[in-house]
Amino acid sequence: MRFAVLPGDGIGPEITAATIAVLDTVDARLGLRLQYQEHEVGLAALKRVGTTTPEGVIAACRAADGIILGPVSHSEYPTRAEGGINISAELRVVLDLYANIRPARSRQGLPHYGRTGMDLVIVRENTEGFYSDRNMHWGVGEFMPTPDLALSVRKITAEGSRRIARAAFDLAARRERKKVTAVHKVNVIKISEALFLREVRAVAQEFPGIAYEEQLIDSMAALLVRDAERFDVVVTTNMFGDILSDEASELSGSLGLAGAINASATHCMAQAQHGSAPDIAGQDKANPVSLILSAAMLLDWLARQAPGREGFVAAARAIEAAVDALLADPARRTPDLGGPLGTRAYTAALCEEIGRRLVA
Numbered sequence: 001m002r003f004a005v006l007p008g009d010g011i012g013p014e015i016t017a018a019t020i021a022v023l024d025t026v027d028a029r030l031g032l033r034l035q036y037q038e039h040e041v042g043l044a045a046l047k048r049v050g051t052t053t054p055e056g057v058i059a060a061c062r063a064a065d066g067i068i069l070g071p072v073s074h075s076e077y078p079t080r081a082e083g084g085i086n087i088s089a090e091l092r093v094v095l096d097l098y099a100n101i102r103p104a105r106s107r108q109g110l111p112h113y114g115r116t117g118m119d120l121v122i123v124r125e126n127t128e129g130f131y132s133d134r135n136m137h138w139g140v141g142e143f144m145p146t147p148d149l150a151l152s153v154r155k156i157t158a159e160g161s162r163r164i165a166r167a168a169f170d171l172a173a174r175r176e177r178k179k180v181t182a183v184h185k186v187n188v189i190k191i192s193e194a195l196f197l198r199e200v201r202a203v204a205q206e207f208p209g210i211a212y213e214e215q216l217i218d219s220m221a222a223l224l225v226r227d228a229e230r231f232d233v234v235v236t237t238n239m240f241g242d243i244l245s246d247e248a249s250e251l252s253g254s255l256g257l258a259g260a261i262n263a264s265a266t267h268c269m270a271q272a273q274h275g276s277a278p279d280i281a282g283q284d285k286a287n288p289v290s291l292i293l294s295a296a297m298l299l300d301w302l303a304r305q306a307p308g309r310e311g312f313v314a315a316a317r318a319i320e321a322a323v324d325a326l327l328a329d330p331a332r333r334t335p336d337l338g339g340p341l342g343t344r345a346y347t348a349a350l351c352e353e354i355g356r357r358l359v360a
């Protein structure tokens with residue numbers, strides 16, 4: 001199993017090294033035969049070769065069985081013409097990684113900030129919507145007819161809505177509560193949101209065993225604070241999903257805990273939900289859990305792609321259980337959660353815990 005590994009910027013290299021250490025630990029116990037091919041991207045590559053996305057990196061990602069991408073400091077990048085290519089957006093578009101799956105779960109023993117605990121997954125459409133830097137076939141969906149007038153195009157397609165709805169219902173069918181909530185703003189954005197809902201409702205008909213409901217985006221933001229435990233799988237368009245998933249993760253305990261994958265039928269990329277945290281980069285303070293849990297989700301995704309990969313599922317469960325065990329213990333947390341362990345010490349403790357679980 002070959003993984004393309006792109007450490008990225010800021011805390012990216014630190015949390016990527018932690019993630020590889022964890023994968024090495026499960027590999028040593030379960031014989032998953034993981035191989036890694038590391039590629040330099042981001043500001044280091046810009047300095048060395050003049051582009052944040054050197055030639056060949058995208059092709060290597062396309063050819064790999066899975067991708068692990070550290071966060072990138074794309075707001076610091078120069079223009080595309082000057083070599084500043086946001087590889088996160090680029091890979092989502094080029095590999096058509098339309099499903100961004102972002103779980104948020106509160107943990108036993110760890111304070112959460114919402115009024116209730118939660119165990120939900122936000123299924124975010126990842127290739128269209130308001131993201132005008134990437135929602136066109138050619139050019140960008142944003143332009144200025146005059147110096148004082150800026151327009152932005154939001155794209156919603158029936159196919160894009162249908163396939164993200166299917167991803168959400170498929171996921172809900174594998175979960176205990178079997179419920180999907182579609183989040184929208186059809187009362188204001190009457191045409192494109194109606195198209196999105198039309199397709200989600202049609203897919204809901206294909207899944208009679210899954211409860212289906214709809215929620216306006218603004219009230220959803222409040223309900224996540226007030227009563228998040230009522231949600232199971234939440235499906236929504238690109239920007240709503242981006243914002244709601246950060247809110248949900250933070251309310252569940254910390255944005256640093258939130259794993260995520262970006263997937264199509266044939267490719268999957270593990271990517272932390274948070275950014276590159278330049279304020280703490282290189283200080284051994286970053287919480288690596290988000291990228292580690294993203295890698296566990298990648299293992300789960302790979303297990304569903306072909307039979308006979310039970311070892312990948314066992315590895316993912318062992319990683320999640322070990323993360324939960326450390327989170328329950330204030331002495332084994334990272335500084336963002338008030339704990340004493342730096343990134344390296346935390347990773348060593350996590351690997352030890354995983355090793356113990358896989359031997360038992």
Ligand code: NAD
Binds near residue numbers: 070075285
């Ligand atoms: P951020 O998520 O990087 O940081 C927000 C705050 O959370 C900071 O105080 C940071 O120290 C803290 N934080 C984030 N991750 C943490 C972790 N794992 N452990 C401990 N603390 C953590 O958001 P930002 O500051 O708005 O953005 C910084 C850069 O990241 C920008 O260039 C932005 O464009 C980029 N970004 C990248 C991605 C991505 O690669 N997917 C996503 C969001 C932002």
